[in-house]
Amino acid sequence: MSKIIGIDLGTTNxxxxxxxxxxxxxxxxxxxxxxxPSIIAYPKDSEEVLVGQPAKRQAVTNPENTLYAIKRLIGRxxxxxxxxxxxxxxxxxxxxxxxxxxxxxxxx
Numbered sequence: 780m781s782k783i784i785g786i787d788l789g790t791t792n793x794x795x796x797x798x799x800x801x802x803x804x805x806x807x808x809x810x811x812x813x814x815x816p817s818i819i820a821y822p823k824d825s826e827e828v829l830v831g832q833p834a835k836r837q838a839v840t841n842p843e844n845t846l847y848a849i850k851r852l853i854g855r856x857x858x859x860x861x862x863x864x865x866x867x868x869x870x871x872x873x874x875x876x877x878x879x880x881x882x883x884x885x886x887x
Contacts, residue, residue, distance in 0.1 A: 790850045793817045820845040821885045842870035844885045857881045 783798040792814040795806045805813045810832055820834035821827075821844040829837065838845040848869070855862050857875035866873050872884040 788850060789814075789817055790848055791817060816847075817850065818845060818847045819849075823886070843872065846871055846883055846885065849883065852881045852883065855881045 785796045785798065785803075787794040787796075793816075794814045796803050797806065798804075807813055808815045808831060812832075815831035816835045818831065818834040818838065820829040820837055820841060822829065822837065823841055823844060834845060835847075838847070848865075851865060852862065852873065856879050857873070858879065859881070862873060862881045872887060874882050874884045876882045
C-alpha cells in the first residue's frame with residue numbers, strides 16, 4: 780500500500796500526517812512541534828516568507844504583511860457581510876478580486 784499524506788488546515792493551527800499501511804504518524808515541523816500556527820508573513824524589506832512560529836513572532840512589528848485566520852476567506856465573496864466585518868478586524872488588506880472573490884494583498 781502507498782503512503783497517504785493528510786493536511787489539517789486549521790484556522791489557528793495546522794498539522795500534517797502520513798499514513799503508512801495502517802499507522803498514522805504526525806510530522807513535526809522544523810521546531811519539533813506537531814502543530815504549526817496557521818500564520819504566514821512577508822517581511823517588509825525581504826523576499827523571505829515566514830511560516831508558523833517565526834511569522835507569529837514578528838506579527839506585532841509587521842501586522843499588515845502577516846496573514847492569519849485566512850481560512851475564513853476561502854470561497855468567500857468580497858461583498859459578503861462576514862468579509863466586510865473581517866476587513867475592520869484584521870490589520871492586513873482584504874481586497875476585491877476581478878471575479879468578486881475576497882483576496883488578500885501584501886506588500887502592496
